[in-house]
Amino acid sequence: MKPKRLALSDIARQLNISTTTISFIMNGKAEEKRISPELKEKVLKKIKELGYVPNQLAKSLRTGKTNIIGLIVEDISNSFFARVAHMIEEEVNKRGYKIIYCSSENSVEKMTEVINMFRESQVDGFIITPTEGAETEVNKLIKDRAHLILFDRYFPGLDTNYVVLDNSYGSYIGVKHLVERGYKKIGFVTIDSDQSQMIDRYNGYAKAIKEAGLKPYVKRISFFDEPNAAIRKMETFLNKKDKPDAVFFATNYLGIYGLEAITNLQLKIPDDIGVITFDDHDLFRLFRPSITVIAQPIAEMSKAMINILLDEIATPANALKTRHMVLRPSLVVRNSTKQPC
């Protein structure tokens, strides 16, 4: 926008009135501030005629409110986060806020950088899927009384708002389902991470395995592995001497790589190998045989987050007690496990 932008003062000058009056009118305070209906009409007409667009920066600087929520997800191109982002955006727009977002790529440095960028931008609140090691940064936000909510994972040691899944329950019912369908050597493919959600998913697996009196088969992949490397590792895991007869993938992208590995090895689902994965995805629904998944209630989670966060922004007193929400995933049974005996 090159030509010097139209400001409130320009309109004021043209109409020979004060900016105060126009500001009152634009903010719907015409009645309250006893602006005559005629002047109001005149001003509104002029504004429309000139195509005046208020400067949100000046507004925000003065009022201290930006109506922007900073969203930090692990990776916007991951279908799970993309869908959550979409729901969040929808909810937030309805309530007059906008979203500024960044992907953390699971790197603390990137995360620190992004948080600082967001603080400088004076966002009204933060929605964060924290990376490992981000406690310090998140703690700084708490100390500065920023409004924030963690999502997907949280820090047990920090008193923050959060909305997460009952991850342990999720893998528990998944593995239990595999047990019921007669699998005996149930593998667990996860990423090498101490993030709360991954620990919980492992715990659910371990619990179900223990209850069934089975032996655990666990394979950890690095989040930073290239897809091909990850697929190779899974092929090895699924093809070694004492190999599993079923496998539970702890995330959607592990599931996707896993299907590729299984296809490469020409293993038949569900007879050679039973499969369940965390998170739903078009692929899992349409793959043949279709893949049984642990589905997260994305809409519900997103709404809950926004409710908690926006309520806290609107009523800062409510920030005194943090709110926690743990939602249950559901088992969507498809055809990737043997039929019940």
Add this chain to the structure above:
Amino acid sequence: MKPKRLALSDIARQLNISTTTISFIMNGKAEEKRISPELKEKVLKKIKELGYVPNQLAKSLRTGKTNIIGLIVEDISNSFFARVAHMIEEEVNKRGYKIIYCSSENSVEKMTEVINMFRESQVDGFIITPTEGAETEVNKLIKDRAHLILFDRYFPGLDTNYVVLDNSYGSYIGVKHLVERGYKKIGFVTIDSDQSQMIDRYNGYAKAIKEAGLKPYVKRISFFDEPNAAIRKMETFLNKKDKPDAVFFATNYLGIYGLEAITNLQLKIPDDIGVITFDDHDLFRLFRPSITVIAQPIAEMSKAMINILLDEIATPANALKTRHMVLRPSLVVRNSTKQPC
């Protein structure tokens, strides 16, 4: 952030110097402005000690630069747009910008709203996948000399920057491939839209069909149809009396619905029906048989967009001539068509 935020003036007061000095130091102009190294050190130390975070709003208000790019995509949860968004974000971050985004959901009203929101936010530039009927809004942006680039589709009547795919070429090579593989009744499933990319995709199809002396079979679905309704319509199309023996889906989501329809009808790919779809996707790679696609060069497109846009922002004189880029997609042959005779 409840407790009154630390401002430059607070630091100035504490050190008993002027804000000017601190501003110079923070902006790396210490040498240029001949600030003594000792004072510089003292200031930097204080800033670190107090954890001062500059207020970007005030900065932007004064300088007229926000370093924010407004991104409007059709739907962030669509894998194509999510991947583009991810690439754009990466490119833009490297160069000191951030992204504020919204999905248009293919609605002009939403789009108008979002554009206005972005203008109020004083974004430095716009990246837009325009909806049908958004010419007026885009034109307003041009008149106000906003920096913008259209993407995925464009308005032939408007002189704007754009980066798009050679869509016509894409469907042409796709359909030609089906012809070469011996299909005679090649269907085209598209959305009911006059957006440039959809028209071009249709044109490529029509050209290839004509060259091959075949009869066209076209089915248009509404963008606003619910998934199930869309799938029903496709089932009808693929199952009517004079039904196609191959089908080209004009977008990734049509392809996804299409696979569902084909599966429901228990048609065998590639013998009962040959399949090609626009856009790559995990599903198309892993579906069995794997699906041949027309793949867009996402990384290249994203980089091109950012280059053009940021260059124009940096050197507004370059805005005098708009830049257009048309990239060629590639045919990724998989197993969803009959083997060559």
Add this chain to the structure above:
DNA sequence: TAAATTTGCTAAATCGATTTAGTATACTAT
């Protein structure tokens, strides 16, 4: 030794809105 230049820093205007604390006029009540 005086003039010119350099050094090291600052006062104050500015960006564009909101908001507080008025003011001037007209009307009403006593």
Add this chain to the structure above:
DNA sequence: ATAGTATACTAAATCGATTTAGCAAATTTA
């Protein structure tokens, strides 16, 4: 006639940075 109140508006401070123009002291030059 006078005080009180309602009406219809506005002046100026403010948010927190950047930036222009300039000042006083120290140093160099002629």
